Amino acid sequence: MNYDEKFENVTVLGAAGKMGSGILLLTSMEMFDISVKPENKDKQFTLYALDISQKALSGLVKYVRGQLVKAAEKKLNVLRGVYAHRADLIDNADIINEYVFDVMSLIRPVTTLESAYESHIVFEAASENPDLKVKMFSQINQNSKVEPWFFTNTSSIPIGYLNKEANLGGRVLGVHFYNPPVVQKLVEVIKSDETKPELGELATQFIKNLRKIEVPSYDFAGFIGNGHFMRDALYGMSKLEQLKSEMSFAEAVYCVNKVSQDFMIRPMGIFQLIDYVGIDVCQFIMKVMDGYVNDETIHSPLLDTMMEINVKGGQNFDGSQKDGFIKYEKGRIAAYWDLDKKAYVPADEIAAKCDAYLGELPAGHTPWKAIVRNKAKNEVLSAYFNAMKETDNNGSKLALAYLKKSKDIGLKLVSDKVAYTPEDVNTVLLTGFFHAFGPINDFIN
């Protein structure tokens, strides 16, 4: 069975979720492209969007429709060609409407797992719960007559574990999209020791057709992205604890966040990133990872406390940011959480004091936004970090130590056989986390 045939019947599990909805959208567009090839003219293509709640599925249909309109507006050059034979479709608007209709016609929103029994391909993006995933996979696998291939989006569960527990005979591969899948270019691909190579080949073709970047990772809980991020976050939180002896909790959040964003030229500070991903999600991923590592503890009592008092971060349904370590107004930072006061402290009450504590940004500082577009960014960064080494202030010292830690984490991912190469670690941070430079670099030695 070739690539096109495999895509004749596909199921996305957890299709109404954050990741599932994006994966469903991308898959539906890919299936449309396959279905309009002349050789596939008479074939039937079906995409099951499977989730548990009808309400969420209604929301999904609206989301997909809106995204398809946007996608169609951007690829009209191609679509006018696809519909060239349709004399009745003249205006761009006609073509956009028809495309949206045709793609939506591939999708069947469903709530019962039985639908998946016909599918050759199952993309799984259900809640991050090992028992749930194993249960769904086994049930489909036992009832299906077509030996389905499972592609899981899990962020932390080893693929080998799923293969074994669900008895999949090597028909499972980790295809780990980043959030939101429609925008993010990076896809980590994780083979277990048993995974059949054909699954990898199909994933590679799929990722290429989506114009995304594939990075392979060993089958180790957390893989590369979370392997770096969770340890990086733990380090940030340890610095918070340390600074608390000199300042208030909110001030320490401010300082560590500012060091990890501005001094280190990253797109967002570490606490903003934790909020973005969700404190609950971080706590959960750490818990899973911790079960698989022996030489360190991947656990944060601070995150446990935050969860206890119900300060969770994460995103609202419309994509807006919920409050966590930081309070946001219209997407901008407005205040910082103070665990001792159990309240947010407005940014302008503490900014001046914290900025004085950290000191000036080293000479040659360029904001992240400007540096990512700069063709000569390596020279600019090299000069900046050299200046940082010469700058005698708290901000620079904290940043240098943090960068060193980030590099050590990266190197350990390679020596622990999570990542195949240092370049893979850097690619993940560059494309999945939008860093301006990889953690394994010569700026910091």
Next chain:
Amino acid sequence: MKLRRKVYMVAGYNTISMGSGRKEFHPKKPRPGLEEYMKEAGQGVLKQIGGAQNVDECVVGNFIAARYNKQGNMAGFFPFIDEGLKYKPAIRVEGACGSGALALAAGIRSVLAETAEVTLVIGVEVQNSVKAVYGADILAAAGWAKERKEGHVHFFPGKFSDRAGAYYEKFGYDKTRHGMATWFKNAVENARLCPTAQEYHNTTEDLMAVGMTKPNGRSFVDNLNVFDCSKVSDGASGIAIMSEEGLKRCGIDLKDAVEVVGMGQAENDLTAAPADLTKLDTTAVAVKKAFESAGVTKDDIATVECHDCFSIAGIMAIEAIGYAEHGKGAEFVSEGHSSRQGKVPFNTTGGLCGWGHPTGATGVHQAVTIWEQLTGKAGDAQINIPADKPYGLTINMGGDDKTLVSIVYKKN
């Protein structure tokens, strides 16, 4: 066309050309509609001519409000501009992007026919009501509807991309691209001198560099970059057309008016492909007629407003007028002859590429600019009008060189 009576234009008014590039523009915020634009431009003129009671007839030029704004029966907005216009004769004319100058032509004819001593002419278009990909469908109506299916996503950029491609092939890419980039640079530099221009806030430092951007057919069209194109604009322009008696009635001093001394109008077959993609034949005919009508030559003209919906159209217009031989227009521009310091300053407030292109308003905007220049009212954009060259020229084009009006104006 022989003008059997003296005809003047006075009291020009332009609204801002609103759209991307203007600081005030936010695609998602509510904006004025057609009627508000018409009102602003109309009142701007009426204020200078002693009010609505002095007006005999009204003409509005508009391309396609029926689709951009779901609005027809546009003449009905004149009484909304001023109650004093209620029950006066009013018409709306349409000739795609040439609608504005068709409105001028209609107004001139009324004065010549002596049905009016004072005509109020407005051109208007509000295009930011839809995204550009849908706007492309609407603007495609300026071509033959039966060609739309085969056409490009961006139908008109596609048409002029084909023209540019043919021009590159015949006369060389590098020097043509340089001329087109220079055209863009001149347009923005002129627009920076005119507070109503869409590119007034443009701060790009190296305009040549962006103008030289290599076209990319994957993301846009094969032979034009986005800087070669006029943008999507909302705006209106108004002007009054009068006889000598009209001037007297409104108490207008001759020095504040320009005389319309010649007009050339030409139409070409909408269903026919251009005979030569590298030439604007109909434009050449209209300009020739205008010069004959006025009894002047290109060497008498102090400044030109031409229809540079695309930079390549500006270059081809130069050749159609005869300032440069066929194939030498790009060099003419590169050498600076069309810049504001050059032999014949073109589009001194930015033209369509720089000032903006609210389609139905453009023809009227061109007349307003010439009126400003010849009466010394162009502010920072003012150029010198040599005593031995007291004339200005406008060329307004509808579609791909189909509906043409060219007018010659004389300083008083």
